[in-house]
Amino acid sequence: MIVTLTCNPALDKTIELAAALQPGAVQRAAGSHLQAAGKGVNVARAILAAGQRTLAVLPGAGNDPLIAALAADQLPYRALEINAPLRTNTTLTSPDGSTTKINEAGPELDAATLEQLSELVRDSCAGADWLVMAGSLPPGVPANYYALLTASLREQLGAKCPKIAVDTSGEPLRQLFAHGEIHIPDLVKPNAEELAELLGEDLGEAQLEADPGLAARASSKLLRRPGAAVLTTLGAHGAVLATAEGCWHGWPQPITPRSTVGAGDSSLAGYLLADTAGHFPAFKLRQAIAYGTAAASLPGSGIPTPTDLRIDAVSVIELTPRQGS
Numbered sequence: 001m002i003v004t005l006t007c008n009p010a011l012d013k014t015i016e017l018a019a020a021l022q023p024g025a026v027q028r029a030a031g032s033h034l035q036a037a038g039k040g041v042n043v044a045r046a047i048l049a050a051g052q053r054t055l056a057v058l059p060g061a062g063n064d065p066l067i068a069a070l071a072a073d074q075l076p077y078r079a080l081e082i083n084a085p086l087r088t089n090t091t092l093t094s095p096d097g098s099t100t101k102i103n104e105a106g107p108e109l110d111a112a113t114l115e116q117l118s119e120l121v122r123d124s125c126a127g128a129d130w131l132v133m134a135g136s137l138p139p140g141v142p143a144n145y146y147a148l149l150t151a152s153l154r155e156q157l158g159a160k161c162p163k164i165a166v167d168t169s170g171e172p173l174r175q176l177f178a179h180g181e182i183h184i185p186d187l188v189k190p191n192a193e194e195l196a197e198l199l200g201e202d203l204g205e206a207q208l209e210a211d212p213g214l215a216a217r218a219s220s221k222l223l224r225r226p227g228a229a230v231l232t233t234l235g236a237h238g239a240v241l242a243t244a245e246g247c248w249h250g251w252p253q254p255i256t257p258r259s260t261v262g263a264g265d266s267s268l269a270g271y272l273l274a275d276t277a278g279h280f281p282a283f284k285l286r287q288a289i290a291y292g293t294a295a296a297s298l299p300g301s302g303i304p305t306p307t308d309l310r311i312d313a314v315s316v317i318e319l320t321p322r323q324g325s
Helices: 039-049 065-072 111-124 145-160 170-175 192-199 205-210 212-220 263-276 281-296
Strands: 002-005 010-017 029-037 054-059 077-080 087-093 099-103 130-134 163-167 229-233 239-243 246-252 314-318
Touching (some): 002 039, 002 111, 010 065, 029 065, 054 111, 065 077, 077 111, 111 145, 130 145, 130 263, 145 170, 163 263, 170 192, 192 205, 192 212, 192 229, 205 212, 212 229, 212 246, 229 263, 229 281, 239 281, 246 281, 263 281, 281 314
Parallel strands (some): 002 130, 010 087, 054 077, 130 163
Antiparallel strands (some): 010 029, 087 099, 239 246, 246 314
């Protein structure tokens, strides 16, 4: 089973524009979609769509529209009751696939609420293969929350602790590597911009996306825990996977993107599904890219199913062959 934690969930409203976005103008919508989301929720949707067990953990009142939407979609979840409405994020998509996002801040979570959420996560992890902590942190939550929760779960659960993946950005991402080895997840999934910001070595997003070898070397600098992996997405240039076994670069055949919303979350889900099925690193990367590409081909915040995938349209090469290979 794969458990996800979304501290700052959102109702995603996606508006498909009939023409390119024109700031200040009145434009017509070609369509719109409303869905309970947030990065962890999106990962859970992809896991469920693949027929695998999942559980989404999040804060939210029972009568909140987002929680009601999860129940209507029959997505398994456990929600911590809070006395504040969850946020709504709005995305405008243009016909060329470019997107404009307007994200609200979300409700503030105080220390007591945060402790209850941590306990709910711990209780939900029984028998899980992976725990995914994903997305931004809402107001009131310290930037080191993911790092501290990772260490706490390992200390409390010991050998029963699931592997931990984190997909976040900014200071919460930096905090994962600002403490001891016990705070570092088994998997992190930055994009090129987040990787460049984290390492702060005069690297640029465009540089990393255009040079997979450079992205792989940069990603490898984050392998500070035995068995850890770094999956760095490079937009249209695919992704690189760095592990102690080596580094791989994969890329899809060109597509016409409809929306990039949820593409990174789908990539992470594809990787985790391949991992729990026991596949080798190269296939984990191939399936991650296939999932992300499929998501970008769908309108709004659509999450792909296995029938949407084109695994054979993804190429993978090993950048650093293992010793003796």
